[in-house]
Structures are given as C-alpha cells and as structure tokens.
Amino acid sequence: MARKILVRWLVRSDMSRVIECEKSRASLNAEDMWIEDEWLELLRHKTCLGLVAVDEKTGFVLGAVLYRLLKSEMNILRLIVDEEEGRQGVGSALVGTLKDKMTTKRDAFGKAIRERMRIWVPRDSACISRFLSKMGFRRLCAHGDYEQFEYRVGAVSNIEPPRLGADFDWHAIADGVATVFEPGIDQLKGK
Numbered sequence: 001m002a003r004k005i006l007v008r009w010l011v012r013s014d015m016s017r018v019i020e021c022e023k024s025r026a027s028l029n030a031e032d033m034w035i036e037d038e039w040l041e042l043l044r045h046k047t048c049l050g051l052v053a054v055d056e057k058t059g060f061v062l063g064a065v066l067y068r069l070l071k072s073e074m075n076i077l078r079l080i081v082d083e084e085e086g087r088q089g090v091g092s093a094l095v096g097t098l099k100d101k102m103t104t105k106r107d108a109f110g111k112a113i114r115e116r117m118r119i120w121v122p123r124d125s126a127c128i129s130r131f132l133s134k135m136g137f138r139r140l141c142a143h144g145d146y147e148q149f150e151y152r153v154g155a156v157s158n159i160e161p162p163r164l165g166a167d168f169d170w171h172a173i174a175d176g177v178a179t180v181f182e183p184g185i186d187q188l189k190g191k
Contacts, residue, residue: 003055005089007097010050010064015039017061018052024083032122034078042066042077051097053081053090063090067098069114074102076119095135102153117151 010018015036022033042048047070053063063081067074076098081090098117105113119137121128123145133139137149 003088004057005053005062005093006056007051007053007093010043010052010066012040014052014061014064018064018080021061021063021080021082025080039066039078042068048077051094053093062088063094065094065098067117072114072116074098074114074117076117079119091131092135099136099151115153118148120146120148123147 018039019034019036025033039050043050043066045068048066048068050064050066052061054061061082062085064078065076065080066078067076076095079091079094081094102114102117107113117137118140119132120143121132123142129139129147129149132149135151137151140148140150142148
C-alpha cells in the first residue's frame, strides 16, 4: 500500500528534520546547503511561507518548500526532499499544493490573483529539470550556473520561450534578473 503524504504549514519544531533533509542530499555541496538560521530568517518575513510534506501516519517530515508571495506571482526559494524519499511523490505533493493555492485565490472577476510561479535550479541538475517539466513548468532563461523555470496558471507546458535576436540588449535586463535570482537574506532585509 502506498504511503499517504500530507502537506501542512512548516512550524519551528520541523526545522531540525528539514535541515536533516538538506544534509541528506548528496548532490548538495556545503555552500549550496542552507542552515536553520537561513530558513528562519526568511520565514520572519510576512511574504515568505513554508510547507512540509509529512507521512500521514507517523508525521515524519519527508520534504519542505519555502516560497515567497509577490503581488502576481509566487517564487519558490527552496524545495528540498529527503534523499531516501526521492521519486515517491513528495516533491509532487509540495508543488501540487502550491499550484492549488495559486488557482484557488481569485479576484472579483474570477481571475487567479497569482498567475505564475518561478524557481531557480542548478543548470547541471537534469533530474530537477525533468521533474519541473513534468509538473507543468517551462524553462525561461539561464543565468550563470542556474536556470529559471516558470509555471503559469492555465498555460500549455513545455513550450520553449521565443528566441531573441542578436540585437536584443541582455545588459538592459541583467539587473532585473539579478534581483529576481533566488532572493537571499540580504535582499529581503533591504541591504
């Protein structure tokens, strides 16, 4: 019988297990791994929220997501699943819950308030890229060692963005990309 996964709000007592999930990821090097203080600092901001996926019977934390709400979009800041729980529906449950949250919040005209969700992932992670594509995300752009994926409410997935001509001024958007690129603690503190 398949395990049932429950997604609920992240609470402080979950943090030690969330950090264990971070440490379990063999693909993460020390500088990519977040520590508890980084999670807690972001969670102090009213626009940042966290969810955990737990085993329904035992309450054991299997994975977590930290996301930031903006006016018309949602940015996933961190999505982590315990190494031993990979490919068992934990990531799908977390991302699926976020997608549900996007479609249930509507304005007076019935339009989804937040129409897109974005996430930055390491470029060399084909597994994460495939997972996001399966979940309806499409690749938007790349910046350094990372690439950005986007999910849009009601959009057809896996459509490549249009190719921009050689005369497109990438430098004009470089600052914009840097401010969207995985907002760190310093950005949220206003430094």
